[in-house]
Structures are given as structure tokens and as C-alpha cells.
Amino acid sequence: xxxxxxxxxxxxxxxxxxxxxxxLSHAYLFAGPHGTGKTTMAKxxxxxxNCETGEGxxxxxxxxxxxxxxxxxxxxxxxxxxxxxxxxxxxxCSFLAMSSYEGHYKxxxxxxxxxxxxxxxxxxxxxxxxxxxxSLVILTAENQYALLPTILSRVQKVxxxxxxxxxxxxxxxxxxxxxxxxxxxxxxxxxxxxxAIEIKDSESMRELYGDASKVVNNLQQLLxxxxxxxxxxxxxxxxxxxxxxxxxxxxxRARSFKLNxxxxxxxxxxxxxxxxxxxxxxxxxYLEELKLYIEGYGNAQLALEGLFIRxxx
Amino acid sequence: xxxxxxYRKWRPQxxxxxxxxxxxxxxxxxxxxxxxIAHAYLFAGPRGTGKTTTARxxxKALNCVEGPTPNPCDRxxxxxxxxxxxxLDVFEIDGASNRGIDEIRELRETVRFKATQGRYKVYIIxxxxxLTxxxxxxxxxxxxxxxxxVLFIxxxxEPQKIPATILSxxxxxxxxxxxxxIIVNRLTEVSEKEGVEVEAGALRLIAxxxxxxxxxxxxxxxxxxxxxEATVTxxxxxxxxxxxxxxxxxxxxxxxxxxELAEGLALIQSAINEGKDLMYFMESALQVxxxxxxxxADKEAPLQSGEILLSMERDESLSLANSLxxxxxxxxxxxxxxxxxxxxxxxxxxxxxxxALVKLVEEKVVESTTTIDNVALEDLNKKLNEQKKKxxxxxxxxxxxxxxxxxxxxxxxxxxxxxxQLKSKKETLEFWAFLNVAEPIALQxxxxxxxxxxxxxxxxxxxxxxxxxxxxxxxxEMLTGRTIRLRIDENPDDRxxxxxxxxxxxxxxxxxxxxx
Numbered sequence: 001x002x003x004x005x006x007x008x009x010x011x012x013x014x015x016x017x018x019x020x021x022x023x024l025s026h027a028y029l030f031a032g033p034h035g036t037g038k039t040t041m042a043k044x045x046x047x048x049x050n051c052e053t054g055e056g057x058x059x060x061x062x063x064x065x066x067x068x069x070x071x072x073x074x075x076x077x078x079x080x081x082x083x084x085x086x087x088x089x090x091x092x093c094s095f096l097a098m099s100s101y102e103g104h105y106k107x108x109x110x111x112x113x114x115x116x117x118x119x120x121x122x123x124x125x126x127x128x129x130x131x132x133x134x135s136l137v138i139l140t141a142e143n144q145y146a147l148l149p150t151i152l153s154r155v156q157k158v159x160x161x162x163x164x165x166x167x168x169x170x171x172x173x174x175x176x177x178x179x180x181x182x183x184x185x186x187x188x189x190x191x192x193x194x195x196a197i198e199i200k201d202s203e204s205m206r207e208l209y210g211d212a213s214k215v216v217n218n219l220q221q222l223l224x225x226x227x228x229x230x231x232x233x234x235x236x237x238x239x240x241x242x243x244x245x246x247x248x249x250x251x252x253r254a255r256s257f258k259l260n261x262x263x264x265x266x267x268x269x270x271x272x273x274x275x276x277x278x279x280x281x282x283x284x285x286y287l288e289e290l291k292l293y294i295e296g297y298g299n300a301q302l303a304l305e306g307l308f309i310r311x312x313x
Numbered sequence: 314x315x316x317x318x319x320y321r322k323w324r325p326q327x328x329x330x331x332x333x334x335x336x337x338x339x340x341x342x343x344x345x346x347x348x349x350i351a352h353a354y355l356f357a358g359p360r361g362t363g364k365t366t367t368a369r370x371x372x373k374a375l376n377c378v379e380g381p382t383p384n385p386c387d388r389x390x391x392x393x394x395x396x397x398x399x400x401l402d403v404f405e406i407d408g409a410s411n412r413g414i415d416e417i418r419e420l421r422e423t424v425r426f427k428a429t430q431g432r433y434k435v436y437i438i439x440x441x442x443x444l445t446x447x448x449x450x451x452x453x454x455x456x457x458x459x460x461x462x463v464l465f466i467x468x469x470x471e472p473q474k475i476p477a478t479i480l481s482x483x484x485x486x487x488x489x490x491x492x493x494x495i496i497v498n499r500l501t502e503v504s505e506k507e508g509v510e511v512e513a514g515a516l517r518l519i520a521x522x523x524x525x526x527x528x529x530x531x532x533x534x535x536x537x538x539x540x541x542e543a544t545v546t547x548x549x550x551x552x553x554x555x556x557x558x559x560x561x562x563x564x565x566x567x568x569x570x571x572x573e574l575a576e577g578l579a580l581i582q583s584a585i586n587e588g589k590d591l592m593y594f595m596e597s598a599l600q601v602x603x604x605x606x607x608x609x610a611d612k613e614a615p616l617q618s619g620e621i622l623l624s625m626e627r628d629e630s631l632s633l634a635n636s637l638x639x640x641x642x643x644x645x646x647x648x649x650x651x652x653x654x655x656x657x658x659x660x661x662x663x664x665x666x667x668x669a670l671v672k673l674v675e676e677k678v679v680e681s682t683t684t685i686d687n688v689a690l691e692d693l694n695k696k697l698n699e700q701k702k703k704x705x706x707x708x709x710x711x712x713x714x715x716x717x718x719x720x721x722x723x724x725x726x727x728x729x730x731x732x733x734q735l736k737s738k739k740e741t742l743e744f745w746a747f748l749n750v751a752e753p754i755a756l757q758x759x760x761x762x763x764x765x766x767x768x769x770x771x772x773x774x775x776x777x778x779x780x781x782x783x784x785x786x787x788x789x790e791m792l793t794g795r796t797i798r799l800r801i802d803e804n805p806d807d808r809x810x811x812x813x814x815x816x817x818x819x820x821x822x823x824x825x826x827x828x829x
Contacts, residue, residue, distance in 0.1 A: 010552075010588045013540075014536070014539070014540055014553070017539055017540055017541075018536075018539040018540070021539055022316060023316065023535070023538060023539035024316070024539070025318050025532070025535060025536065025539075026318055033660070033661070086410075089410075090410055093410065118443075119409070119412070119443060122409030122440050122442075122443045123407070123409040123410035123412075123443070124409075125407070125409060125439075125440055126407040126409070126410070126439060126440070129321075130321060142660050143657075143659070143660030144660070145657040145658075145660065146660075149359070149360050149470075150360045150440075150470055152360075152529075153360040153361045153526050153528050153529045153532070154528065154532070155532075156532055156533075156535070156536045159555060159588065159590065161585060161588055162585065162663070164586070249664065253664065253667065257578050257667045277574060277671045277674070277675060278671060278672070278675045280671065281667075281668045281671040281672055284664060284667075284668055285668060288655065288659060288664070291659075292658075292659075
């Protein structure tokens with residue numbers, strides 16, 4: 001069961017026992033960082049409930065169709081634009097209200113549930129409390145604290161954790177990366193398998209990763225115009241900038257706070273400079289502030305340039 | 314696999330089973346038995362406190378075959394229909410999905426018809442705070458004077474979002490958070506009926522975590538039953554919720570006392586690996602810091618939450634408290650509170666816990682300064698006074714010395730300097746204009762002798778004017794730091810005529826007793 005989810009032993013245990021004891025709740029919240037397998041797990045659970053063997057084999061017709069997203073009794077919704085809208089939730093509720101096509105479980109998966117607008121979240125409450133028989137609602141969220149207390153009180157929460165270094169590294173090696181590449185990449189993933197795969201597969205993420213490692217490793221050696229160029233290139237896109245800052249945060253933490261890290265250098269050796277512990281903490285605080293500033297529609301390019309100047313001093 | 318979750322299965326079907334809201338249940342039952350039922354109720358209160366449940370019970374009580382009765386039978390056709398949500402007279406409407414004016418208009422249409430089976434038509438609008446303003450307003454007339462035998466019950470967690478015009482037409486009942494003890498009792502009852510063995514400690518833990526919500530509590534119990542092999546133990550609940558146990562908290566505070574960064578980071582890392590909830594970890598650490606402060610201040614204080622978390626006796630917690638300075642404990646609370654808040658904002662508690670730890674470890678260990686030596690303090694005071702006296706003496710000497718030293722200065726340069734300074738400031742520029750044309754003659758002690766040429770009569774008159782003169786003198790005093798009196802067109806020698814005595818004698822006669 002749940003063989004295709006990497007790590008997350010505790011979550012697997014909770015769900016597996018619930019399935020085996022036929023003690024499944026009608027609503028779950030999978031909460032945890034980005035790229036840790038929440039949606040994968042939700043789909044796996046849907047497979048288990050609808051599988052012809054009852055194991056979630058991944059081979060039978062039901063499992064395959066769920067995997068491809070064409071199974072009529074499993075529906076996945078997520079933000080359309082910046083948020084999940086009330087009409088999406090209404091549609092989902094009426095989907096659950098109808099009896100199932102294939103005669104098994106109906107599963108509705110709401111990704112990034114914290115992106116539900118207030119009206120949407122409230123319109124979910126009644127269904128979430130007393131859904132039709134043989135139906136299951138799974139919410140996934142990165143920030144459970146952004147959900148309404150009335151939502152939280154109706155679901156069973158399952159926590160998802162960041163993955164261990166070895167788990168990510170061995171996954172990457174299995175996917176054809178060399179050991180060095182995998183170790184290097186893991187450092188920039190911050191324990192998120194999703195992010196590691198993104199960096200591996202997506203062109204734009206690869207480029208971002210290259211820029212980040214340039215900044216992290218030789219910021220002091222770069223010429224001023226090179227630094228400005230990096231800022232200008234990334235700063236054009238708000239989302240890219242936030243991702244870039246995320247990568248910086250992760251790599252600083254990997255190098256300074258993760259003591260058993262394979263890539264651990266002397267404490268605080270980042271940006272080609274030695275930093276004291278408090279300085280590292282201040283930089284991390286500053287990075288978080290910048291993210292909030294950019295999310296609040298601040299000037300991304302300006303923020304990056306300010307950051308680089310501060311770090312080069 | 315149709316299985317109802319515990320909070321649905323054990324939703325109270327009698328008024329007596331609704332826990333922690335006696336004030337409301339009692340009032341409603343009395344209203345039913347005396348026949349004084351209002352036509353609109355508003356049930357407000359936090360999640361999981363029994364609003365929807367009470368609304369359904371009220372509907373049952375009114376429509377029960379034996380009713381209206383304060384104790385519905387739960388057996389008759391009407392009661393069962395309401396329980397199963399298929400009664401034709403009880404409409405349970407989701408206010409959040411049917412929130413527009415059109416839905417409310419539709420509802421108003423149906424209000425006019427009489428009840429089919431029971432006595433009352435009951436409209437339960439849940440999550441009523443999500444209705445739009447137009448929808449609320451469309452409801453006002455109906456709500457004020459509904460047809461006979463129609464009852465509206467509104468349930469909401471956010472009464473502040475409801476217009477005042479609606480509020481004033483309803484009887485309002487505020488549901489309270491349910492105390493832990495009542496939750497524990499209910500959980501015990503449910504687990505007995507379910508035939509599941511649950512440890513008392515586990516129930517208490519669940520009740521505390523539920524924070525006053527019965528649904529939260531039952532949901533957690535449900536999850537714990539699903540998670541455990543046979544008996545639900547405290548340990549299993551701790552593991553399921555990712556709660557930090559006493560030993561980890563003790564380790565954290567030992568690390569803080571030693572200011573060991575590496576150990577602290579390792580502690581966080583292992584907590585993560587074991588699947589602990591870092592937010593809960595930080596919150597408990599904050600509770601512990603607060604408890605240590607309290608215990609330090611008052612050894613007789615009643616048992617504190619932090620001590621329960623640490624599972625420590627008073628002696629132990631006191632000795633731990635004494636290993637940490639007050640200032641540091643206060644700082645710990647501040648830093649952790651900030652980390653918790655930021656962790657909630659960005660959903661990355663790990664990062665902020667690490668930052669908090671770095672900040673705390675950097676705090677210097679301060680040598681104890683609790684006993685200040687009183688003798689030493691007096692000594693210091695004495696020395697300070699001596700120094701003060703010396704300083705005063707020196708000041709006096711300086712003044713006298715200055716007077717003597719300037720007995721015969723270079724009057725021309727002195728005058729130039731004064732003029733320059735007068736000119737440089739806006740407020741004294743006027744005086745400069747007057748004095749510019751004057752010529753200095755001599756400076757003797759405090760007296761500065763100057764003279765004006767014939768042609769500058771106007772200037773002289775201005776300077777001689779008492780008021781101006783005083784102003785100029787005070788300005789000069791500020792500039793030079795000493796008292797100066799202006800003597801205009803006086804001969805300094807007049808006042809120090811060496812032959813003064815002889816001349817006097819010549820005029821008045823007499824004897825000189827003491828020449829000097």
C-alpha cells in the first residue's frame with residue numbers, strides 16, 4: 001500500500017491502519033511542506049479504495065485511470081488563478097452528492113486548500129461535516145494555520161514531513177543522476193522531493209538553480225554588473241524571485257544548521273564568506289521578510305539588488 | 314464501508330446529552346414547556362460546541378408526536394424523520410452555499426405554506442454569516458412577522474458578521490467552549506459504548522488538544538482508535554499528534570542553560586525525524602519558560618502548566634529555574650512567541666525555531682548580580698561626593714583665574730572676535746551693526762570701555778538705551794563666558810586715577826589713614 005509515496009512512514013501508518021480496520025474518516029487534511037507527497041498520497045488512497053485487488057496495485061484498470069486522472073469517481077481540484085472559487089466547491093459538492101459510476105468510493109481531492117476564498121471554504125463546511133455515504137474528501141495544504149477553524153474541526157489531520165537527505169538522494173540516483181549531482185541537488189531542495197524533481201526536470205528551474213549556486217558560491221568574486229544582471233533577470237518574475245529566495249534559504253540552512261549534512265562546510269560558510277551564527281539568523285530573517293515583501297507586490301528586482309549589496313559587504 | 318465517524322454517530326439525540334451548554338438547554342426546555350417559543354433564534358459560538366445539534370433537537374422537540382415536549386421521544390415517525398434529515402417540515406439550509414438573494418426569495422415563498430406532518434415548520438440556516446447583505450435584507454420582513462408556526466434557527470461561528478437588523482429580531486444564545494472535564498466524560502461514555510479501551514491519560518490529552526470543541530475531540534478519538542492496535546494509550550495519542558514529551562523539553566532547557574547551539578540544532582532535527590509537531594514543541598517550550606519564571610518568583614505557586622509538560626516536581630523545576638537568569642527566560646518567551654507567530658504565517662516552523670535557537674544561544678550568560686554589597690555602594694557614593702566637591706572647587710578657581718588672566722588682553726583682537734561672533738548669528742546681527750562703528754578703548758575686569766565717533770550718534774544712542782545695553786551685555790556674556798559691562802564714552806582712567814586720593818584730599822581736606 002502506498003508504495004509510490006517516498007518516505008512519510010507515519011502518514012502511511014495512520015492511513016494504512018484506518019483502511020485495514022475499516023475505520024476511515026470521511027474527510028482528511030494532508031498538511032505539510034511543498035513537494036512531500038501529499039497529492040500523491042491522496043491519489044494513492046483513492047486507488048486503494050477503488051482498486052480491484054484492494055491494495056492500490058497501480059496495475060488494474062481503476063488504478064491506472066485514477067493515475068491518469070480520468071476515473072469518473074475521483075476528482076482533483078486546485079486553485080484556478082490565485083484562489084479556489086466558490087463555484088468550484090459547489091461543483092465538487094454536487095459531484096459527491098451523485099452516486100458513483102463504478103460503484104465504489106467517490107473521492108474529492110482539494111489541492112492547496114488554504115487558497116480557498118472565504119466563501120468557498122464556508123460553502124464546503126456542510127458537505128465536509130456530513131458527506132454522502134461512501135465518499136471521501138481530502139484536502140491538502142502547506143499552511144494549515146491559514147485554514148478556517150471550522151474546516152480544521154471537521155477533518156482528520158495527517159502531517160507530512162520534509163524528507164530525509166538519503167531519501168531524496170537515493171530517489172535522484174534511481175532517476176539516473178550521478179552521486180555528486182544528486183548530493184548537490186539535494187542541498188538546494190530543502191527536503192522537498194517535489195522541488196528536487198522540478199530542479200532536475202524543468203528548464204527554468206535548472207537555470208534558477210544555476211544562478212543560485214553562482215550567488216551562493218562566488219558572490220564576493222562576481223563583478224558588480226554581473227550581480228546586477230542576475231537580479232534583473234530573476235527579478236522580472238515575482239514567482240521566480242520567491243523561488244530563488246526559497247532556494248537561497250534552503251541552501252543556507254543546509255550548510256549551517258544541518259549538522260549531519262553530507263555537504264556540510266564550516267559553520268556559516270555561505271556567499272564566499274564566513275558568518276557568525278547570529279549573522280546567519282539575521283540573513284534568514286531578512287530573506288523571509290523579502291519574500292513577504294515580494295508577495296505583497298513589492299519591487300522584486302530592487303529587493304534582490306538590496307539583498308546582494310547587503311551580502312557583499 | 315459505510316461507516317459514520319464518531320462525531321456523527323454520537324451526535325446527541327437528547328437535550329441531556331448536549332454537554333457544557335446547560336444555560337441554553339435549560340432556557341429552551343423551559344420555553345417549550347411554558348409554550349413561550351420565539352419565532353427566531355440565533356445560536357452563536359465556536360466550532361464544535363453544539364449549535365447545529367441543539368437546533369435539530371429543538372426541531373424534534375416541537376414536532377414530536379407527543380410534543381411540544383422538552384424531552385422528545387426519539388422514537389416517533391417525526392423524530393426519526395428529523396434525525397435522518399428527511400422531514401418535510403424541517404429545512405436545514407447551508408447558508409454558505411445558498412447565500413444569494415434568489416435562494417432567500419425562494420425560501421420566503423415556501424414559508425407561507427403550512428407544515429405537512431408536524432406542528433411547526435423549522436428553518437435551520439447554518440453558517441448564516443455567509444449570507445450576502447441583500448439576502449439578509451430580503452429576510453427582514455419575514456423574520457419580524459413570520460406566519461404562525463414557523464421557526465427560524467440561525468447557527469453561526471461569526472455573529473459579528475450578521476447585520477444588527479437581523480440580530481434585533483432574534484433571541485440570541487451564545488454557546489461556550491466546552492470544559493475539558495465534560496469532554497473527557499463524553500469521550501469515556503462514547504468509547505465505552507463503542508467497546509474500545511482508552512487510557513484516561515489519552516482522553517485527557519485529546520480533550521486538551523481539542524480546545525473546547527466536542528467535534529474536534531471525537532474526531533481525534535476516532536483517529537486514535539483507527540491508529541492503535543487495541544487499547545488507545547497515551548503514548549499512541551502522543552505519537553499520533555506529534556506531541557513533544559517531557560524528556561525532549563528537559564533536554565531543550567538543559568541545552569539553553571549551557572548555550573549549546575550544535576546540540577540544540579540536533580535536538581530540533583531529531584524532533585523532526587520523529588515526526589514531532591514543531592509548533593507544539595515551541596508552544597510547550599514557551600509554557601515551560603513562563604512556568605519557570607513564575608516558580609522563581611513564588612515558590613508556593615499552584616502547579617503550573619509547564620511543570621505538567623516537564624512532568625517535574627516543584628523541587629526539580631525550581632532547580633532548573635535557578636540555572637537560568639530571569640532576563641534570559643523573558644528573552645526566551647519573546648523569541649519563541651515571535652517564532653511561533655512567524656511560523657504560522659509562513660508554515661515553516663523549522664526555520665524559525667532554528668533562528669530562535671541561534672538568537673537565544675547568543676545571549677550571554679550573565680554573572681549573578683542578585684546580592685549587591687551595601688558597603689561597597691556607600692563607598693562608591695562617598696567617592697562620588699568627593700569628586701563632586703573637587704569639581705566645584707576647580708570651577709571656582711577657573712572663574713577667578715579667568716578674570717585675572719584677562720586683565721590686560723589685546724583689546725583690539727578681543728573686540729574683533731566679539732564683532733565676528735555677533736555678526737555670525739542672526740539674532741545678534743543687529744548689535745553688530747551698532748557696535749561695528751564703535752572703537753574699543755580698554756578692558757578692565759568686567760568693564761569694557763568703548764567709544765563712538767561723533768558721526769555715529771544714532772548708533773551710540775541705541776547702544777546706550779538701557780534695554781539694548783542689557784541685551785548686548787547678556788549676549789557678550791554668552792559669547793565670552795564672563796560678565797561684561799559696557800562703558801560708553803567713559804574714560805577708564807577716570808576710575809583708576811592714581812592721583813585720585815591726592816586730588817580728593819585736595820578738595821575735601823582730611824587725613825589718609827590707609828593708602829591702599
